[in-house]
Amino acid sequence: MSGDRTKVRAKGLERRFGHLLAVAGVSFEVYEGEVFGLLGPNGAGKTTLVRMLSGVLTPTTGDATVDGASVVREPERVKARIGYATQEASVYPFLTVRENLEFRAAMYLEGPPALDAVEDALARFDLGGVADRRAGELSGGWRQRLSLAQAVVHRPRVAFLDEPTTGLDPLARRAVWDLVYAEAARGMSALVTTHYMDEAERCHRVGLIYGGRRVALGTPQELKAAVAARYRFYRVPGADPADWRGRAGVVDAWQRGGAVRIVLEPDAPAPANATPEEPTMEDVFVLKIREEDAHALV
Ligand SMILES: Nc1ncnc2c1ncn2[C@@H]1O[C@H](COP(=O)(O)OP(=O)(O)O)[C@@H](O)[C@H]1O
Numbered sequence: 631m632s633g634d635r636t637k638v639r640a641k642g643l644e645r646r647f648g649h650l651l652a653v654a655g656v657s658f659e660v661y662e663g664e665v666f667g668l669l670g671p672n673g674a675g676k677t678t679l680v681r682m683l684s685g686v687l688t689p690t691t692g693d694a695t696v697d698g699a700s701v702v703r704e705p706e707r708v709k710a711r712i713g714y715a716t717q718e719a720s721v722y723p724f725l726t727v728r729e730n731l732e733f734r735a736a737m738y739l740e741g742p743p744a745l746d747a748v749e750d751a752l753a754r755f756d757l758g759g760v761a762d763r764r765a766g767e768l769s770g771g772w773r774q775r776l777s778l779a780q781a782v783v784h785r786p787r788v789a790f791l792d793e794p795t796t797g798l799d800p801l802a803r804r805a806v807w808d809l810v811y812a813e814a815a816r817g818m819s820a821l822v823t824t825h826y827m828d829e830a831e832r833c834h835r836v837g838l839i840y841g842g843r844r845v846a847l848g849t850p851q852e853l854k855a856a857v858a859a860r861y862r863f864y865r866v867p868g869a870d871p872a873d874w875r876g877r878a879g880v881v882d883a884w885q886r887g888g889a890v891r892i893v894l895e896p897d898a899p900a901p902a903n904a905t906p907e908e909p910t911m912e913d914v915f916v917l918k919i920r921e922e923d924a925h926a927l928v
């Protein structure tokens with residue numbers, strides 16, 4: 631088992647809540663040392679998926695193995711092996727940073743190894759300077775840093791981080807991604823959920839999820855190349871995207887700075903004054919969702 635470099639293997643994971651199909655047959659893999667981004671808008675099913683992968687929510691159908699253990703048959707084993715940072719950065723506000731880490735470490739380790747793990751996490755996450763501060767006094771960025779440190783204090787092989795950057799400023803977001811990469815560099819696999827499209831660029835590979843379904847999977851470069859093959863992107867002078875919407879061959883148009891960005895069908899002629907542009911992850915996301923919605927209508 632230890633020679634297996636696939637650390638997460640989700641196979642047809644599905645979860646219903648009453649009539650709602652929150653996650654619909656999602657399959658993907660995460661490899662050793664990989665930073666895998668699970669991207670999708672609010673309500674897409676990211677948290678439901680992560681809860682299933684973490685062994686805390688039983689799938690309606692399908693299964694996943696996480697570091698060799700089945701989430702359906704061995705959820706307790708899965709929970710013992712992974713690191714999990716929930717969306718609500720669950721730190722105890724009245725405990726100090728060190729006490730929060732000690733509390734979490736005690737779930738997995740005891741005695742000197744537990745204390746070593748805490749000191750090590752304080753160092754790795756640069757939390758030494760605030761070790762004796764109450765968690766409730768930390769800023770959002772530092773609270774997230776603590777939440778991340780807690781999730782991996784026992785050095786799991788796999789960590790699930792649910793929206794670790796939501797609500798943070800750009801510098802704090804970057805710090806969180808640097809810390810995730812530092813953990814991945816020692817071989818940990820990280821599955822990180824986010825609804826910030828630009829954060830896809832920071833991942834080795836990305837799965838886009840929408841309406842509970844996986845609508846795209848690949849490296850950011852692959853996903854952008856796929857939309858570049860299907861659409862053309864241009865910047866045109868002007869201040870009114872409505873001039874463009876609905877014209878033959880125009881898929882979408884929106885204002886960007888002092889110009890209008892337009893997306894054309896591949897065979898549509900380029901308008902005069904148009905400057906070609908490369909697709910962004912935001913284009914990937916918007917166009918994939920548009921395609922899904924169009925399918926849903928037929
Ligand atoms: N415990 C639950 N009971 C009923 N519906 C739920 C429950 N958890 C999530 N949902 C619904 O499932 C869908 C996906 O939710 P969620 O996984 O939280 O999405 P995301 O994390 O991508 O925002 C939403 O429509 C949400 O309202």
Ligand SMILES: [Mg+2]
Nearest residue numbers: 676677678717
């Ligand atoms: Mg969520």
